[in-house]
Amino acid sequence: MTTTSFNQGKGLGQPVGVAVLGMGTVGTEVLRLIAENPNAYANRIGGPIEIRGVAVSDLSRPREGVDPALLTDDALGLINRDDVDIVVEVIGGIEYPRELVLAALKAGKSVVTANKALVAAHAGELADAANEAGVDLYYEAAVAAAIPVVGMLRRSLAGDQIQRISGIVNGTTNFILDAMTSTGASYDDALAEATRLGYAEADPTADVEGHDAASKAAILASLGFHTRVSFDDVYCEGISKITAEDIEAAKEAGYTIKLLAICEKLVDEEGNKxxxxxxxxxxxxxxxxxxxVDKSYNAIFVEAEAAGRLMFYGNGAGGAPTASAVCGDLIGAARNKIHGGRAPGDNPYANQPIADFGEVPTRYHIDMRVEDRTGVLADLANRFANAGISLRTVRQEEDAENEARLIVVTHEALEKDLRAMVEELAALPNVKEVKSVIRLDS
Amino acid sequence: MTTTSFNQGKGLGQPVGVAVLGMGTVGTEVLRLIAENPNAYANRIGGPIEIRGVAVSDLSRPREGVDPALLTDDALGLINRDDVDIVVEVIGGIEYPRELVLAALKAGKSVVTANKALVAAHAGELADAANEAGVDLYYEAAVAAAIPVVGMLRRSLAGDQIQRISGIVNGTTNFILDAMTSTGASYDDALAEATRLGYAEADPTADVEGHDAASKAAILASLGFHTRVSFDDVYCEGISKITAEDIEAAKEAGYTIKLLAICEKLVDEEGNKxxxxxxxxxxxxxxxxxxxVDKSYNAIFVEAEAAGRLMFYGNGAGGAPTASAVCGDLIGAARNKIHGGRAPGDNPYANQPIADFGEVPTRYHIDMRVEDRTGVLADLANRFANAGISLRTVRQEEDAENEARLIVVTHEALEKDLRAMVEELAALPNVKEVKSVIRLDS
Structure with a gap:
């Protein structure tokens, strides 16, 4: 067993034993931060961190920056060691880390994870296990890496009432949309560039189809509204259908297209929340x-009753920023091991129902090609009026021969009514094509 | 004794008794937030909050939103009641709240304060008292109200190494500078407007001379660098000498003038920190x-080794945003009373020396009026070169007859060398006037 040596100042307590599961980009950075700052960690915690082991899947692969004696492929064995107090899970995936995290919590170890997919899918089960064992489950790094939005919702804004959270929580899609906006590139070209520069993975589906952002939306909504919102509760639409023409139309109208995660508290006309x-x-x-917010940056906008509007901005991904968040959590969990107390955990006391997305008020930007004939605009305007959807702006311009381009921005209406309206429009003989439908945010 | 009634859910613990000292704008909002959300508070804490009393200086003044039976003018008596667990100090001033906060800490009560001047002047004394009694001292609201920068430095970034903090932490001066920038108004007119709209106090000295921002800089530097930095350690220069001409010159050069609080970790050539x-x-x-960042908004920029650049933006003042921060702290302190544990407190283990400001590298923007004669520019350029100060940009333009305007932006040099250079310039016969000297931030 190798232990890092510490300059244990006056009053420092017993060492806190840590197991790290996974040694990819994030795990490597976590180990580096701990190894480079032993004094800082010991002083901030009140006792030194000692790494008891690092679980990896492939023992034969050379690993830099870690004593080879610490490596093991027996993750469960490492977790269950008596001298392990805290387990850091930075493996990724869902099923295998779920098993390991549950095993750790049940064994009375506090857990720090960066795994958004795991937390978004199994928050309730994990929280129950943590509560039963009286240990901590931290996951600041699961949303927007080092932007401390989890801590802010759990602690700083705990005395306030969150009304709305909206944010850019996926760097890959922001990079692609920003590239399309600033260069006029097509979606495919921007994605290729993102892949070339390492901002997109070989299979970009989870990012570009919004799944990654949906996991984060589920976590943010759960924390902000004290209600269990899981990945499956999140309506999700990605950016793969956004065209250079959409970007251009948005620009002309004074907008920028962003992939937003939006979490809202709603009250309907009968006062149902x-x-x-x-x-x-x-x-x-x-x-x-x-x-x-450009390039691969993330930003999260929070509206709270008393605090008003707050925005948090920074690197939402990457090994070092993610490790920064993991290590902040690790210090919190270690402090609790030494000084007692528990971090505020999953707390779904409000238990609000999840709204059917059809019943949620949204606003649409609809870009159509219509017959360029007298009466067409009047007909379409009537149909909107009959559906009870009022229009904020209408822009008509000549497009091709006998064809006009009609761009309509609606006021707020129920999502289901807007969707039905688009279906009705698409079926009309006067409407040659509904080119694109994109929602607006205020 | 009036106690608010609570829907005590399953598993809720004993009530936590709270004394509120002061019922100005912030105190009134704190009481409102607690009264309006009893269920949320009880669930987030694990037990209900009960207000034991509210100390005010003038009992005869009518107070809305609080049971008159709770009012008292005996603050010390209230603090020392056995059923008071937490004391919220929102009085303002330094000496009187210092006595009360010390009395509360010594009596084993955790304290939540919004008082930046108190914390910046007496952090060490207060922290020692809190440590001796094993209780918490929270002060999120002391810096930038509901922008959770204190919590972020204490917790979220605890595993990282802060390199630099720079921010707009005073709303009054930002309002004034923004008005000057957007309307071309003079300093006096912008200040008058700020006063009329309630953004500036009748005596604006503490804001416009930078004292309020200096208190916040002291707190941020202390937290970020784990070193006790007090108000007296902060170099402080206000905005009262900024002219419409300075704003205009800045605009022309692509800059905006802001009053910044800057906290830096320095390493000199010999490696001394x-x-x-x-x-x-x-x-x-x-x-x-x-x-x-416009109007009276605040924003804080943090650069950390692993997290990179983070920015936090929001309302930095006002009753409700400040109360939001106070109540977040109150919930933290109350959780610790019920569940055990202590918040990470003042932790000056790094104990770095405070740099002499003369030895700090800065950059100057110098606006001069010089004789419009051959050789003047060469002479001045030589003087900069001889002083070892390299120039980043030089702009010369005709001003009046026989007079040229010379604007010089330097590269980084020691503050003392730049200051000496300005003194040398001002004394030269060729230099008619050094109109303004303003530092630059990258």
């Missing part, structure tokens, strides 16, 4: 702070 | 996120 979480491409007014 | 905290008007490049 519910919560909604969704992910979709969104037209954001250029003057809104989220519109200017 | 130190910390610096300062407040001064600063030219911020227009493309920097801090440049676009």
């Amino acid at each position: 519910s919560v909604n979480a969704r992910v979709h491409p969104t037209l954001v007014p250029n003057e809104h702070p989220l519109a200017t | 130190s910390v610096n905290a300062r407040v001064h008007p600063t030219l911020v490049p227009n493309e920097h996120p801090l440049a676009t």
Whole structure:
């Protein structure tokens, strides 16, 4: 057993034993941060961190920056060692880490994880296991890496009432949309560039179809509204159908297209409360702070009753920023091991129903090609009026011969009514094509 | 004794008794938030909050939103009641709240304060008292109200190494500078407008001379660098000498003038480490996120080794945002009373020396009026070169007859060398006037 040596200042307590599961980009950075700052960690915790072992799947692969004696392929054995107090899970995936995290919690070890997919899919089960054992489950790194939005929702804003959270929580899609906006590139070209630069994975599905953002939306909604919102509760639409033409139309109208995760508290006309979480491409007014978030940066906008509007901005991914969040959590969990107390955990006391997305008020930007004939606009305007959907802006311009381009921005209406309206429009002989439908955010 | 009634859910613990000292704007909002959300508070804490009393200086003044039976003018008596667990100090001032906060800590009560001046002047004394009694001292609201920068430095970034903190932490001065920038108004007119709209107090000295920002800089530097930095350690220069001409010159050069609080970790050529905290008007490049922070908003930029650049933006003042931060702290302190454990407190283990500001590298923007004669520019350029100060940009233009305007932006040099250079320039016969000297931030 190798232990790092510490300059144990006055009053420092017993060492805290840590097991790290996984040694990919994040795990490697976590080990580096701990190894480079032993004094800082010991002083901030009140006792030194000692790495008891690092579980990896392939023992034969050379690993830098870690004593080979610490490596093991027996993750469960490592977790169950008596001298392990805290387990850091940075493997990724869902089923295998779920088993390991549950085993750790049941064995009375606090857990720090960066795994958004795991937390979004199994928050309730994991929280129950943590509560039963009286240990901590931390996951700051699961949403927007080092942007401390989890801690802010759990602690800083605990005395406030969150009304809405909206944010850019996926760097890959923001990189692609930003590239399309700034260069006029097509979706395919921007994705290729993102892949070339390492911003997109070989299989980009989880990012571009919004699944990654939906996991984060589920976590944010759960924390903000004290209600269990899981991945399956999140309406999710990705960016793969966004065209250069959509981007151009948005620009002309003063908007920037962003993939937003939106979490809202809703109250219907009868006063019934519910919560909604969704992910979709969104037209954001250029003057809104989220519109200017460029490259692969993340930003999260929180609206709270007393605090008003807050925004948090930074690197939402990457080994070092993610490790920063993991290590902040590790220090919190270690402090609790030494000084007692528990971190505020999953707390779904409000238990609000999840709104049917059809019943959620949204706003649409609809780009159509219509017959260029007298009466067409009047007919379409009547149909919107009959459906009870009022229009905010209408722009008509000549397109091709006998064809006009009609761009309609609606006021807020129920999602189901807007969707039905688009279906009705698409079926009309006067409407040659509904080119694109993108929701707006205020 | 009036106690608010609670829907005590399953598993809720004993009530936590709270004394509120002061019922100004913030105190009133704190009481409102607690009264309006009893269920949320009880569930988030694990037991209900019960207000034991509210100390005010003038009992005869009518107070809305609080049971009159709770009011008292005996603050010390209230603090020392056996059924008071937590004391919320929202009085303002330094000496009187210092006595009360010390009395509360010594009596074993955790304290939540919004008092930046108190914390910046007496952090060490207060922390020692809290440590001796084993209780918590929270002060999220002391810096930038509901922007959770204190919690972020204490917890979220605890596993990282902070390199630099720079921010707009005073809403009054940002309102004034923003008004000057957007309307071309003079300093006096912008201040008058700020006063009329309630953004500036009748005596605006503490804001416009940078004292309020300096208190916050001291707190941020202390937290970020784990070193005790007090108000007196902060170099402080206000905005009262900024002219419409300075704003105009900044605009022409692509900068916006902001009053920044800057906290830096420094390493000199011999590897000696130190910390610096300062407040001064600063030219911020227009493309920097801090440049676009308008009105009375606050924003704090943090650079950390692993997390990279993070920014936090929101309302930095006002009753409700400040109360939001106070109540977040209150819930943290109350959780610890019920579940055990202590919040990470003042932790100056790193104990770095405070740098002499003269030894800190800065950059100057110098606006001069010089004789419009051959050789003047060469002479001045030589003087900069001889002083070892290299120039980043030089702009010369005709001003009046026989007079040229010369604007010089330097590269980084020691503050003392830049200051000596300005003194040398001002004394030269060729230099008619040094109109303004403003530092730059990258």
